[in-house]
Amino acid sequence: MFTMTPIGxxxxxxxxxxxxxxxxGARHEAExxxxxxxxxxxxxxxxxxxxxxxxxxxxDRSEGYELEGVPPTDDRPHGVFSTRSPRRPNPIGLSVxxxxxxxxxxxxVRGLDxxxxxxxxxxxxxxxxxxxxxxxxxxxGEAEARRxxxxxxx
Amino acid sequence: MFTMTPIGxxxxxxxxxxxxxxxxGARHEAExxxxxxxxxxxxxxxxxxxxxxxxxxxxDRSEGYELEGVPPTDDRPHGVFSTRSPRRPNPIGLSVxxxxxxxxxxxxVRGLDxxxxxxxxxxxxxxxxxxxxxxxxxxxGEAEARRxxxxxxx
Numbered sequence: 001m002f003t004m005t006p007i008g009x010x011x012x013x014x015x016x017x018x019x020x021x022x023x024x025g026a027r028h029e030a031e032x033x034x035x036x037x038x039x040x041x042x043x044x045x046x047x048x049x050x051x052x053x054x055x056x057x058x059x060d061r062s063e064g065y066e067l068e069g070v071p072p073t074d075d076r077p078h079g080v081f082s083t084r085s086p087r088r089p090n091p092i093g094l095s096v097x098x099x100x101x102x103x104x105x106x107x108x109v110r111g112l113d114x115x116x117x118x119x120x121x122x123x124x125x126x127x128x129x130x131x132x133x134x135x136x137x138x139x140x141g142e143a144e145a146r147r148x149x150x151x152x153x154x
Numbered sequence: 155m156f157t158m159t160p161i162g163x164x165x166x167x168x169x170x171x172x173x174x175x176x177x178x179g180a181r182h183e184a185e186x187x188x189x190x191x192x193x194x195x196x197x198x199x200x201x202x203x204x205x206x207x208x209x210x211x212x213x214d215r216s217e218g219y220e221l222e223g224v225p226p227t228d229d230r231p232h233g234v235f236s237t238r239s240p241r242r243p244n245p246i247g248l249s250v251x252x253x254x255x256x257x258x259x260x261x262x263v264r265g266l267d268x269x270x271x272x273x274x275x276x277x278x279x280x281x282x283x284x285x286x287x288x289x290x291x292x293x294x295g296e297a298e299a300r301r302x303x304x305x306x307x308x
Binding site: 001002003004005007036040042043044045046047048049050051052053054056058060067068077078079080081082083084088089090091092094096098119121122123124125126127128129130131132134135136137138139140141142 | 155156157158159161190194196197198199200201202203204205206207208210212214221222231232233234235236237238242243244245246248250252273275276277278279280281282283284285286288289290291292293294295296
């Protein structure tokens with residue numbers, strides 16, 4: 001067992017999960033702040049040189065887990081490790097955010113999908129992307145294609 | 155404080171950190187297995203449809219943390235949150251791996267940079283990439299450019 005302590009908290013416009021855009025083609029444009037605790041501020045040095053960051057955080061308002069579930073983007077069940085469900089064995093969230101700037105221990109970012117007050121466990125630089133031609137999106141890609149076909153036939 | 159329990163372990167060709175490729179342009183081509191515990195196998199359903207996965211894991215052989223340090227890829231100190239240093243306030247690692255296949259609770263992958271026996275905390279589908287033209291790599295990009303210039307002038 002491993003024990004984790006928050007390094008800071010997310011300041012986001014979302015106070016409830018129903019406000020967070022979900023589903024195929026959901027765009028995360030919300031702006032907010034990663035407020036890092038004073039004792040960890042030195043760890044932010046040079047972070048503003050990166051365009052994007054990984055934020056690893058805790059689903060602190062999620063309880064228990066479900067190994068299979070139907071995500072909001074599909075009508076079929078999938079394994080929890082092939083979804084972004086909050087009900088995971090370890091309630092860890094992962095988001096990619098765009099850096100807008102930094103003032104001391106506050107990092108302003110765009111692309112938040114976390115609730116206000118979410119505990120942050122770690123921040124890492126986003127170093128490289130998978131080339132689009134190599135990316136396959138499994139059930140998510142299929143659900144997306146199915147919905148596009150349905151929309152077209154209407 | 156949050157308590158995390160491994161969902162499985164990495165089987166990798168690396169038994170020592172000195173064996174893991176590091177530095178500018180390091181390529182992670184190592185193949186191995188994500189061995190998930192039997193009680194979580196159902197959570198892997200449909201994972202093989204994705205080309206790439208995020209693996210969130212624990213630096214279980216790292217002790218303590220350092221808020222600023224000189225990474226192997228540069229000669230200047232940077233904040234821990236703008237590096238991939240193992241000596242982090244929460245010793246969480248994040249890797250992107252390519253899926254080769256799945257046999258039951260074993261997911262074969264390429265691109266490992268973890269040691270053999272590393273505890274896995276979570277797996278998530280890799281859903282989207284930041285477009286290359288939007289990516290800025292901060293100190294890492296500068297160190298890369300500096301080394302390229304040095305190599306050229308030799």
